[in-house]
Amino acid sequence: MADGFLSLSSQFETATEAEWLAAVEKALKGGGLERLTRKTDDGIAIRPLYREDGFASATDPLGAPGEAPYLRGAEAQPDAYLPWDIRQAFTHPDPETTNAEILRDLERGVSSVELAVDCTGAHGCAVEDANTLASVLKGVRADIATIALDHRGAGAGTSVAALLALWGEKQDEPKSLKFAFNIDPLGLLMRTGRVEGGLDAAFVRTAELARLLALSFPNATTLRADSRAIHEAGGSEAQELGGLIAHAVDTMRRLQTAGYDINSFPAQTVFTLATGGNYGLEIAKLRAARRLWARVLDAMGLEADPMRLQSVSSARMLTRYDAWVNMLRNTAACFAASVGGADVVTVRAFNEALGVPEELGRRTARNTQIIAMEESGLGRIADPAGGAWFEETLATDLAEAAWKEFQQIESEGGLAESLAAGKFQSRIKGVRDDRYKAIAKRKIPVTGVSEFPLIEEDGAPIADVTYASKATRVSNEGIKSFLKDLPDRSGDDTTAEALEPIHLARDFEALRDRAAAHEEKTGKRPSIFIATLGPLAEHNARVDFARNLFAAGGIEGKEAPSLPTSLEDIEAGFKASGCRIAVICGNDERYKTEAGDAAQTLKKAGAQRVFIAGKAEAPYCDTNIFMGCDAVDVLQLAQAELGVAKT
Secondary structure, eight states: OTTSOOOTTTTSOOOOHHHHHHHHHHHTTTOOGGGGOEEOTTOOEEOSOOOGGGOGGGTSOOOOTTSTTOTTOSOSSOOSSOSSEEEEEEOOSOHHHHHHHHHHHHHTTOOEEEEEEOTTSSSSBOOOSHHHHHHHTTTOOTTTSEEEEEEOTTOSHHHHHHHHHHHTTTOSOGGGOOEEEEEOHHHHHHHHSEETTOHHHHHHHHHHHHHHHHHHOTTOEEEEEEOHHHHHTTOOHHHHHHHHHHHHHHHHHHHHHTTOOGGGTGGGEEEEEEEOSOHHHHHHHHHHHHHHHHHHHHHTTOOOOOOOEEEEEOSTTOOSTTGGGHHHHHHHHHHHHHHTTOSEEEOOOTTGGGSSOOHHHHHHHHHHHHIIIIISOTTSSSSTTTTOHHHHHHHHHHHHHHHHHHHHHHHTTSHHHHHHHTHHHHHHHHHHHHHHHHHHTTSSOOBTTTBSOOSSOOOOOOOOOOOOOOOSOOOOHHHHHHSTTOOOOOOSOEEOOOOOOOOTTHHHHHHHHHHHHHHHHHSSOOEEEEEEOSOHHHHHHHHHHHHHHHHTTTOEEEEOSSOOOSHHHHHHHHHHHTOSEEEEEOOHHHIIIIIHHHHHHHHHTTOSEEEEESSOOOTTOOEEEOTTSOHHHHHHHHHHHTTOOOO
16 A cells, blocks of 8 residues: 555454453353463473563564574575575485486476485485496586485495595586585484494594595585484474484584584584474474574584574374375475574475375475475565564573473483483483374374374375395495595494384374275275264264264264164164164263163164263263274274274
């Protein structure tokens, strides 16, 4: 409007906060705001209302974007062309196939490459030596697109050695090449539970290698501090952040002992966090990471230096059933990463949980970022969440909780010692078990699996992988020649309990797997008869609830062809359905007079177990189903009655 801003509230009377609170209390029938308050896995309150007077940064300013201590990002104004680095992951085992995928994606908007490397081909591209890596990266301009290594299998040696052999001497201008070597001994210990030759020897090699790589490739980063293993094992946000900072501090401490100048560490390190689908929480988590890092640098007496932060969308949130919903989860994670100020963003393929992604999976992954960047304009403003009372307060709360976790790890001797003693893993396990219990009760919904499942599964495509490398181990001669005079200081292996990745949908997907195997074996889908009481308006909500709940276990709900009006109709409908179990759905008033008779009729007709929707008790009813019940336990009971075997 030429004359000023349009006031969207101009047609409404001005309301005070007291009036708003009174309206809330009325709507909640006497309850206050505390009834709407939720808590994170770390016990941090998520309140329904945040005020300016509770805004932590009002008394402790965070500074401006691009200014030390860089709590609001490294740049005062994002790059108009590329606000963040769109980094695509490539995991196909065949080198030639991977090369074709890389070239195609770089042409279509990807700005850097994250190459998953595993010489066996089991968990990434089968790079065995410089020749196979040359096949993978044929035609790739490392002076334009960063080549990042995601070391899988035994560790970083093979892939770094191959990259050095390929580019170390053959390029005219190695100083212009952009690499992210991502060397990470502590990350290897977390992921695999073993560092061959011991951490001390690994850090001696890492210190010298990082120094020489920095000299040879000044546009490269050499190290990675990675908390994804904590997230993927089921850890909380504070555990991820506390573990990330403990990872960086323990790494600096060990590198300094090996002669590395830790003043070089910030510029040489990529900090990598997993980002889930709860974007309000994840934005705060990314912002909290920068606050924690600034606090560490200050405590260590080091000069303030920006944190190079990479966000990788969560793998634990991806589902195998109704995998298409993963596109929405990835979109939320991408939004959180961009608004939260990540410098590098990797969005996983929506079909990754099913196998090796193909073109559709990679295309939607990169296009999610391109749309967020170009069409939604999320990268046009520096620190768009800055000043939001909710985000700032939650980021502060998360940082404080994470600092306590970091201090706990430090009191246990640092991250490596805590892992070796199993203490950090034990705390993660506690959070993971509580999370699974909440998922089983559907307090944490998994859309498409525990909520709104598709009983008719619509599978997503994956790549047809036929390639398999025969290599099991590759020597690191490339590194040995690069580190010509480094003495051999190998010792006993350092071991710890590995942080095993989880899937949030695990228990429900196991139920679906059993149901699918039963259907394949018998030719019949497991089913339950839905016995309705009264007119549609009385039972419809509970019918929908029951149908959804049992579908989450692969059990199809069947109703009578016409609305039952008598016990005889219920009996006839049950017998015609061919079901062996039933669930009664009606309202509580009708349950008082009709549920017992209906259940007795179903039992006489052959029902092995009768469920009832709601918490009402009625004769002959065996099991109640209701919001907050243990859905996994209920579905296991139902499957057992139907003869669905555990796998």
